[in-house]
Amino acid sequence: MNPTRQRRLTIILAILAAVIVAAALVVYALQQNMNYLFTPSQVQAGEAATYKTFRLGGMVKAGSIQRSSDSLKVTFTVVDASGAMPVEYNGILPDLFRENQSVIATGHMDGARFIATEVLAKHDETYMPKELKDAMAKAHAGKHIDESANQDKPQP
Amino acid sequence: MTPELGQLALILALFLALAQSVLPLLGAWRGNRALMAVARPAATGQAVFVALAFAILVAAFLRFDFSVQYVADNSNLQLPWYYRIAAVWGAHEGSMLLWVLILNVWTVALTLFSRRLPDAFLARVLAVLGIISTGFLCFILFTSNPFARLLPMPPDGADLNPVLQDPGMTFHPPVLYMGYVGFSVAFAFSIAALLGGSMEQSWVRWARPWTNAAWGFLSCGIVAGSWWAYAELGWGGWWFWDPVENASFMPWLVGVALIHAQAVTEKRGTLRAWTILLSLFAFSLSLLGTFLVRSGILTSVHAFASDPRRGTFILGFLAVVVGGSLLLYALRAPKVAGGKAFALVSRESAILIGNLMFTVAAAMVMLGTLFPLLGDALNLGKISVGPPYFGLLFPLLMLPVVLLLPFGPYLRWGNSEAPVLKQVLVRAAMAAVACAVIAAFFVQGQLKAIAGVAGAAWVGVGVVLYIVKRWREMARGRRYPAEMAGMLLAHFGVAVFLIGVMLSESLSVTRDVRLSPGQIATVGGYEFRFDGVSETTGPNWTAEQGVVTVTRNGAPVAVMHPQKRTYTREQVQTTSAIDPGITRDIYVALGEPMDPNHVAGAWALRLYTKPFVRWIWAGGLFMMLGGFVSAADRRFRVKREVEAAQAVTATLQESQA
Numbered sequence: 001m002n003p004t005r006q007r008r009l010t011i012i013l014a015i016l017a018a019v020i021v022a023a024a025l026v027v028y029a030l031q032q033n034m035n036y037l038f039t040p041s042q043v044q045a046g047e048a049a050t051y052k053t054f055r056l057g058g059m060v061k062a063g064s065i066q067r068s069s070d071s072l073k074v075t076f077t078v079v080d081a082s083g084a085m086p087v088e089y090n091g092i093l094p095d096l097f098r099e100n101q102s103v104i105a106t107g108h109m110d111g112a113r114f115i116a117t118e119v120l121a122k123h124d125e126t127y128m129p130k131e132l133k134d135a136m137a138k139a140h141a142g143k144h145i146d147e148s149a150n151q152d153k154p155q156p
Numbered sequence: 157m158t159p160e161l162g163q164l165a166l167i168l169a170l171f172l173a174l175a176q177s178v179l180p181l182l183g184a185w186r187g188n189r190a191l192m193a194v195a196r197p198a199a200t201g202q203a204v205f206v207a208l209a210f211a212i213l214v215a216a217f218l219r220f221d222f223s224v225q226y227v228a229d230n231s232n233l234q235l236p237w238y239y240r241i242a243a244v245w246g247a248h249e250g251s252m253l254l255w256v257l258i259l260n261v262w263t264v265a266l267t268l269f270s271r272r273l274p275d276a277f278l279a280r281v282l283a284v285l286g287i288i289s290t291g292f293l294c295f296i297l298f299t300s301n302p303f304a305r306l307l308p309m310p311p312d313g314a315d316l317n318p319v320l321q322d323p324g325m326t327f328h329p330p331v332l333y334m335g336y337v338g339f340s341v342a343f344a345f346s347i348a349a350l351l352g353g354s355m356e357q358s359w360v361r362w363a364r365p366w367t368n369a370a371w372g373f374l375s376c377g378i379v380a381g382s383w384w385a386y387a388e389l390g391w392g393g394w395w396f397w398d399p400v401e402n403a404s405f406m407p408w409l410v411g412v413a414l415i416h417a418q419a420v421t422e423k424r425g426t427l428r429a430w431t432i433l434l435s436l437f438a439f440s441l442s443l444l445g446t447f448l449v450r451s452g453i454l455t456s457v458h459a460f461a462s463d464p465r466r467g468t469f470i471l472g473f474l475a476v477v478v479g480g481s482l483l484l485y486a487l488r489a490p491k492v493a494g495g496k497a498f499a500l501v502s503r504e505s506a507i508l509i510g511n512l513m514f515t516v517a518a519a520m521v522m523l524g525t526l527f528p529l530l531g532d533a534l535n536l537g538k539i540s541v542g543p544p545y546f547g548l549l550f551p552l553l554m555l556p557v558v559l560l561l562p563f564g565p566y567l568r569w570g571n572s573e574a575p576v577l578k579q580v581l582v583r584a585a586m587a588a589v590a591c592a593v594i595a596a597f598f599v600q601g602q603l604k605a606i607a608g609v610a611g612a613a614w615v616g617v618g619v620v621l622y623i624v625k626r627w628r629e630m631a632r633g634r635r636y637p638a639e640m641a642g643m644l645l646a647h648f649g650v651a652v653f654l655i656g657v658m659l660s661e662s663l664s665v666t667r668d669v670r671l672s673p674g675q676i677a678t679v680g681g682y683e684f685r686f687d688g689v690s691e692t693t694g695p696n697w698t699a700e701q702g703v704v705t706v707t708r709n710g711a712p713v714a715v716m717h718p719q720k721r722t723y724t725r726e727q728v729q730t731t732s733a734i735d736p737g738i739t740r741d742i743y744v745a746l747g748e749p750m751d752p753n754h755v756a757g758a759w760a761l762r763l764y765t766k767p768f769v770r771w772i773w774a775g776g777l778f779m780m781l782g783g784f785v786s787a788a789d790r791r792f793r794v795k796r797e798v799e800a801a802q803a804v805t806a807t808l809q810e811s812q813a
Contacts, residue, residue: 022553034527035541
């Protein structure tokens with residue numbers, strides 16, 4: 001083999017090895033860190049059973065926010081049109097966390113409760129994460145999403 | 157009347173942009189000098205009209221012209237004047253206008269500083285910039301017109317999103333866009349080279365300062381954004397691997413690779429096709445980034461409400477730019493490729509390995525960022541990729557870069573001999589081990605922190621050794637040309653950045669606590685005493701302001717005033733209090749009152765100590781400085797005439813080789 005070919009072969013082999021290692025690592029890291037989004041009714045239907053950690057999306061039920069009197073523990077209920085899921089969180093809630101607003105919580109199930117490690121609220125008045133809208137639409141295929149739940153209206 | 161003038165100015169700019177894109181291309185193809193000469197005046201004229209449109213929009217904000225929809229949506233009577241100017245780029249329409257304005261700034265700068273380039277080549281470069289500008293002006297005029305009227309005119313506007321009412325907003329987007337858009341110059345240059353079918357080293361020399369400057373701006377923009385997120389948005393984090401952050405980070409990574417590949421191409425004529433490909437990628441990723449921020453297709457802390465009609469146009473434009481340029485590349489790259497051979501141990505090899513790592517890192521970030529879209533398209537469900545994905549892969553990819561970095565300046569072009577490298581290896585390794593041992597006594601056995609200190613010492617000592625070597629060996633005045641000084645500054649920035657990241661990540665202490673007035677919490681060796689909450693007001697907000705007195709072993713350190721602001725439209729925004737320091741930041745954020753009806757009582761507070769967190773941004777600023785300093789090298793500006801003559805012979809020789 002002449003030097004040019006040898007150089008080319010080395011480079012190609014090096015790149016190939018790097019690509020294989022990188023691809024393997026990427027697949028591994030993706031598998032470890034993919035978080036699926038489910039709504040309460042999907043969780044109750046058992047769709048999330050195979051995932052340890054997942055994201056729970058829905059609306060914060062009016063009047064469900066309860067603070068503990070001596071720690072930062074807070075509990076609230078996340079609802080969609082046909083399901084409800086109690087959520088427990090230990091920490092400071094985001095600024096835009098309100099009743100009747102959309103919320104996405106990351107965490108895991110503990111019995112019938114969802115223990116959240118992170119809570120994200122929507123970012124401006126009219127914004128609802130597209131994926132949450134889609135997930136809720138999918139959970140109630142055929143039913144109409146309760147658009148009024150999106151508004152800042154007091155519940156009757 | 158005035159807003160309509162703004163729209164008219166944009167339409168005129170569009171026509172000039174069309175002229176700038178079509179006529180010079182024809183001229184360069186046909187060898188018609190008159191048509192080529194259209195490029196310069198058309199570009200200048202376009203810039204004047206775009207600047208006029210921008211000024212009219214600024215004026216509309218300053219004069220509270222709520223008959224303009226965009227103004228009514230993004231400002232109100234209470235908003236201070238500086239945030240009203242910042243509100244111009246506070247939402248989609250204005251950001252796009254700012255984008256075009258900055259593109260025009262770059263184009264005009266180009267016409268001013270490129271008089272020595274061959275006419276046909278310059279005509280093609282300006283035409284490509286004109287095409288990009290045409291695309292954006294069409295986008296603005298047809299889908300996101302900032303001058304659309306709102307009738308009847310409301311008495312008061314809505315509000316700029318409170319998150320955006322921060323000093324960061326005044327400079328972060330313009331600087332970031334300067335970086336994004338700056339890559340269009342390297343892009344236009346590459347397309348022009350492909351169209352012309354040849355690429356001379358002198359032209360790459362001419363393109364380099366533009367790329368370096370654009371990269372410097374991008375670094376600055378990212379640092380500003382990170383600092384802003386830290387101070388305002390993120391409850392104390394400096395990087396979240398959020399889709400929008402990634403959007404700016406991808407072109408930056410490719411930009412690093414591009415800067416180095418351009419150096420190889422300019423000095424050695426090697427890696428030409430690769431350099432061209434990288435500049436296509438860098439700009440395509442900038443475009444992708446621009447659109448990701450405002451499109452709302454990804455769930456992000458930055459995502460705002462969006463208009464789905466724009467999606468089609470964006471997708472089409474991206475397809476034309478990315479697809480078109482890659483097609484051209486496939487057709488023409490073999491014509492411009494070529495160069496000298498190099499040995500395995502050489503500067504080219506080292507740069508190539510670094511290039512590989514940076515492009516793979518950019519691809520990795522892109523996969524993680526766009527994976528939710530992919531999952532959606534393949535019906536895998538609603539997926540998001542968590543930060544640990546990036547947190548695991550990115551350091552792994554950067555490890556070889558950090559390890560190779562000290563050797564960079566010592567390596568010779570073409571072929572390098574081992575003894576010098578061994579010497580550097582031994583010295584830098586000794587320094588790294590010594591620093592790691594010393595650090596081990598201070599960081600309570602945190603491996604990450606020790607590794608950070610060792611890595612920083614490895615890189616930093618490597619850079620310093622080279623500085624000393626140049627000082628000894630070269631004559632005064634020739635020791636550090638700007639190009640090299642820039643490189644050394646940027647590489648030193650890597651060392652500073654490493655310290656910041658590794659120490660703040662491993663040694664930071666965060667506690668969410670519940671404190672009644674008078675209670676004390678201890679975090680990271682500091683005592684935080686909560687002294688209650690009082691009311692305060694600003695220009696367009698009222699706030700509950702907490703008082704937190706920080707002491708260390710009884711000695712006073714700082715009195716901090718975190719706020720919970722309520723803006724005119726009932727939007728709530730937390731404003732944290734930060735006591736900055738070189739070796740540590742103290743950070744206090746107000747959560748919520750434990751009992752909403754009893755504000756004077758107990759509150760939830762988040763307390764942090766963050767050692768060395770400022771070094772992260774200091775490192776980024778060093779890198780930015782490196783980009784600017786090397787862009788300022790005289791070598792890029794003078795001698796061009798002479799070089800042009802030499803380059804012809806050089807290409808002849810290479811084509812024979």
